Each structure stands twice: as structure tokens, then as C-alpha cells.
Amino acid sequence: MRLLRRGEALSTLDLLVAGLGNPGPGYRLTRHNAGFLVADELARRHSASFRSRFSGRVADLRVDGRRVVLLEPETYMNESGRSVAAAVRFYKLPLSALLVVHDDVDLDIGRLQVRLGGGLAGHNGLRSLVGHLGSGEFMRLRIGVGRPERGDRRPVADFVLSPFPPEVDLDGIVARAADAVESIAREGVDAARQRFNERV
Numbered sequence: 768m769r770l771l772r773r774g775e776a777l778s779t780l781d782l783l784v785a786g787l788g789n790p791g792p793g794y795r796l797t798r799h800n801a802g803f804l805v806a807d808e809l810a811r812r813h814s815a816s817f818r819s820r821f822s823g824r825v826a827d828l829r830v831d832g833r834r835v836v837l838l839e840p841e842t843y844m845n846e847s848g849r850s851v852a853a854a855v856r857f858y859k860l861p862l863s864a865l866l867v868v869h870d871d872v873d874l875d876i877g878r879l880q881v882r883l884g885g886g887l888a889g890h891n892g893l894r895s896l897v898g899h900l901g902s903g904e905f906m907r908l909r910i911g912v913g914r915p916e917r918g919d920r921r922p923v924a925d926f927v928l929s930p931f932p933p934e935v936d937l938d939g940i941v942a943r944a945a946d947a948v949e950s951i952a953r954e955g956v957d958a959a960r961q962r963f964n965e966r967v
């Protein structure tokens with residue numbers, strides 16, 4: 768059991784999972800909404816209901832006795848940090864207990880990577896989070912969405928707002944990413960990294 772320092776508040780929360788995306792049905796199945804899709808799948812698995820809070824939607828659930836809160840910021844991607852920082856402050860949460868689930872164009876479609884900390888890689892949601900939290904030392908679950916293929920002249924910003932190709936097993940990707948979140952909740956980031964990060 769971790770001892771508290773004088774004046775340190777004890778959070779009642781074991782893990783805050785912030786799935787990044789954009790609100791509205793037009794964005795629902797786009798690559799940029801991978802984080803929302805994973806949060807939705809976790810809520811479905813655990814029969815949790817979303818309610819409005821922190822300029823977003825939150826759902827409370829338990830994973831093997833550990834209290835987990837899902838957060839889907841509804842501030843649009845570029846302002847995700849405002850919603851996440853409000854939740855972190857409310858729960859008096861150390862950044863080590865924050866897991867951000869987001870799309871990543873630097874990984875092939877469907878590839879997962881669990882990590883602690885890291886750069887921004889041009890991701891506006893991560894940039895907003897670091898700006899509002901003052902640090903990037905939180906856990907990430909990166910979900911590969913690929914890059915535009917040769918001859919595709921779309922800017923990356925437009926590409927990530929496009930749907931996944933129909934031949935992609937999106938349900939399978941989302942299910943495996945949800946498994947990774949549950950693994951982090953149960954066993955921690957190191958164990959989840961061993962299980963879900965593919966060697967290349």
C-alpha cells in the first residue's frame with residue numbers, strides 16, 4: 768500500500784481512460800475517433816452508462832475491483848485537454864493514473880502500442896492535453912490508423928477524418944484495444960506492453 772505524503776489527497780479512482788475523438792454522428796467511424804470507439808466498447812462490455820460531465824461524457828465501471836472512469840471529451844479534438852484536465856483535477860489524480868487512447872498515423876492500421884509518456888507526433892489532441900496538464904507523462908494506447916497511400920494527396924488532417932476502409936476489421940481492432948485497456952487496469956502498463964506491443 769502506498770503511503771501518502773503530508774497534504775497529499777487520496778483519489779478514489781484507479782484509472783482515468785480518456786478516449787479521444789470528435790463529437791457528432793458524422794465523425795463516429797472516422798480514424799480520428801478510434802479513442803471514442805474503444806471507450807464505447809468498454810462501456811458496452813461493463814454495462815456502464817455515459818453521463819455529461821467535464822465538457823464531455825463519463826462512465827464509471829469496475830475492472831476486477833478497480834474503479835475506472837471513461838471520458839470522451841466533447842470539446843472537439845483540438846481542445847481535448849480542457850476536458851481531461853478538469854477530470855484530472857476533480858479526481859485529484861496523478862498523471863501516472865491517466866490513460867489516453869488515441870489514433871496514430873505513424874502505426875500501421877490495427878497495430879497497437881502501449882507506452883508511458885512520449886512526444887506529440889503532430890497529434891492535436893495530445894498537444895492540447897500536454898498544454899493543459901503541463902506534462903506528457905501519462906500512459907498512451909496508440910491505435911494505428913495508417914497514412915495516406917502513395918498518390919493520395921489528402922493532408923493528414925483530412926485523412927484522419929475519413930472512415931476506415933471497408934476491408935478493415937474495425938470491430939476486431941476496437942475489441943483488442945479494449946482488451947489492452949483492461950490489461951492496463953488489471954496489471955499495469957508494463958505487463959500490457961508485453962502483451963500488446965507488436966515487435967517489428
